[in-house]
Amino acid sequence: MQLPTPVYKPAFNITRASHLVSRVRDLGASRAFYCDLLGLVVSDETADTLWLRGLEEACHHSLVLKVGEQPAAERIGMRVLTEEDLDLVQAHFAAAGFPTAFVEVPYQGRTLHTTDPAGTPLEFCATMEPRERLFAHADRYHGACALRLDHFQIVTPQVRESLDFYNGMGFRLSEYVMAKGSLEMVFLQRKGNPHDIVFANRAGPRLHHCAYQVPETHHLMHVCDLFVVKDREGQVEFGPARHFSPGLARFLYLRDPDGHRVELFPSHYHTIDIEDAPVEWEAPAFKVGGWIVPPDRWWNDTMAFAPR
Ligand SMILES: [Fe+2]
Known part of the structure; x- marks a missing residue:
């Protein structure tokens, strides 16, 4: 391709x-x-x-x-x-x-x-009102200690069109997934880590998830404990595990009370230099030790955009 x-x-x-x-x-x-x-x-x-x-x-x-x-x-x-x-x-x-x-x-x-x-x-x-960074305020850290928004994933049949359009705006393709010769997922970035926006081949446009970075891997485990003690374990959807697949990050996917999906992850790699070529994967690309495949609802249960 x-x-x-x-x-x-x-x-x-x-x-x-x-x-x-x-x-x-x-x-x-x-x-x-x-x-x-x-x-x-x-x-x-x-x-x-x-x-x-x-x-x-x-x-x-x-x-x-x-x-x-x-x-x-x-x-x-x-x-x-x-x-x-x-x-x-x-x-x-x-x-x-x-x-x-x-x-x-x-x-x-x-x-x-x-x-x-x-x-x-x-x-x-181009601008937003500034607020104090609270990362030095140890007394404000609790739960998963979410640090910053990192990326979005959109599902759409228009994966190739999205790749071409965002590439034309200067987004770099960091990784992509092929499925039997057709483009299944594209990971596009502007800020120098694997993705700001991902497009995956499903009926859409719908929002699959947003992702927040957390400080450490143990925060993924800790927030799972919190969901259990609050009898909310049904909102823990997939993970904690590692994507031996695009991004290579450890991850946890949660569902909020309305079904919005949020990913938490503690690390990403830099992809900035001219030598950083797109990495190709073949679906299914969710290998962790053996094969960890997302639950069907991870793929198929996504959020509609509100009518405008
Ligand atoms: Fe993600």
């Missing part, structure tokens, strides 16, 4: 996966999951919205939870470096035929709403 030629100097600088906006039914239940168990901290809250960030995050939010009648993913957020980059991203999406609109979003600078070829609702911003 011919891979696209990497674009090392794109016309604009998208820097990283930044934040997720989701809808939940009960903010109290969500707060217990994300704050008491995962360890995120509250930056702000109202009666119908919770803005959360990880312990090392220096901006206002990486997760926005809004009360809705039905659980849904609303939008994934990415950062660009400058306001000029934001205008160039808008022009790029508009020229490609996608709807674009600048909107007001609390705690964020000028924000661009658009969609990608898979139909994923996206928002880009």
